[in-house]
Amino acid sequence: MKRITQGGAVSGVEERLRALFVRGLDGDAAAYRAFLDDLTRHLRGFLRKRIYYLQDDIEDVVQEILLAVHNSRHTYRPDEPLTAWVHAIARYKLMDFFRARSRREALNDPLDETLDIFATSDEEPADARRDIGKLLDQLPERHRLPIVHVKLQGLSVTETAALTGMSESAVKVGIHRGLKALAAKIRGTA
Structure with missing residues (x-):
């Protein structure tokens, strides 16, 4: 036209x-x-x-x-x-x-192709491990050890209890309270 x-x-x-x-x-x-x-x-x-x-x-x-x-x-x-x-x-x-x-x-x-760009960072895993390590270091051992063994290393509650000498219920309570404390630290309310 x-x-x-x-x-x-x-x-x-x-x-x-x-x-x-x-x-x-x-x-x-x-x-x-x-x-x-x-x-x-x-x-x-x-x-x-x-x-x-x-x-x-x-x-x-x-x-x-x-x-x-x-x-x-x-x-x-x-x-x-x-x-x-x-x-x-x-x-x-x-x-x-x-x-x-x-x-x-x-x-x-x-x-999958779109998200590949985010999956190739060299620094991200190291940065995440360092940041998690710093946060976990602030927790008492009764909270830190259950989180490390169960949530990060993938051990069962029974295996963690045997490894740490804690009872299974103490491991579960430690995970729960530890994660709650970590969330509060991340939010800045702790």
């Missing part, structure tokens, strides 16, 4: 399309069909220049624009250029297409 020039070829296209469209609005079905056929050819050219890298999608976008033109035909004001009105509709439909395409692509992105 090029800008209308005085006496140029585009002006002739504007006049032809406008005449067919207005006759179609007045009930001339053949004129309206001719308008849609001509407009389809112009829209394909318009879109081939703008989304040349998405040739497979051009026909879908053309159909969306034609449908919007048809559904909005009552909004056209005959004293305004038809091409400007159609261009505005086409521009909005093209933006809708890009929004829908980006949502579709985002939904199709495998999460």
Whole structure:
């Protein structure tokens, strides 16, 4: 949809399309069909220049624009250029297409590939171990040892009780109270 020039070829296209469209609005079905056929050819050219890298999608976008033109035909004001009105509709439909395409692509992105960028830090495990170690060092041994053995090393409560000389219930209480104390330290309320 090029800008209308005085006496140029585009002006002739504007006049032809406008005449067919207005006759179609007045009930001339053949004129309206001719308008849609001509407009389809112009829209394909318009879109081939703008989304040349998405040739497979051009026909879908053309159909969306034609449908919007048809559904909005009552909004056209005959004293305004038809091409400007159609261009505005086409521009909005093209933006809708890009929004829908980006949502579709985002939904199709495998999460594993996206999250790989966060899984390759060299410093993160060492930093986390150091930070946890500092926090655990602030706990009394009766809380620290059960957390280290059960939560970090993966031993069972029974194994930890045998290793530390504590009762199984003391190991469970130590984990519970220790984790509660760690949470308070992290929040800054301890």
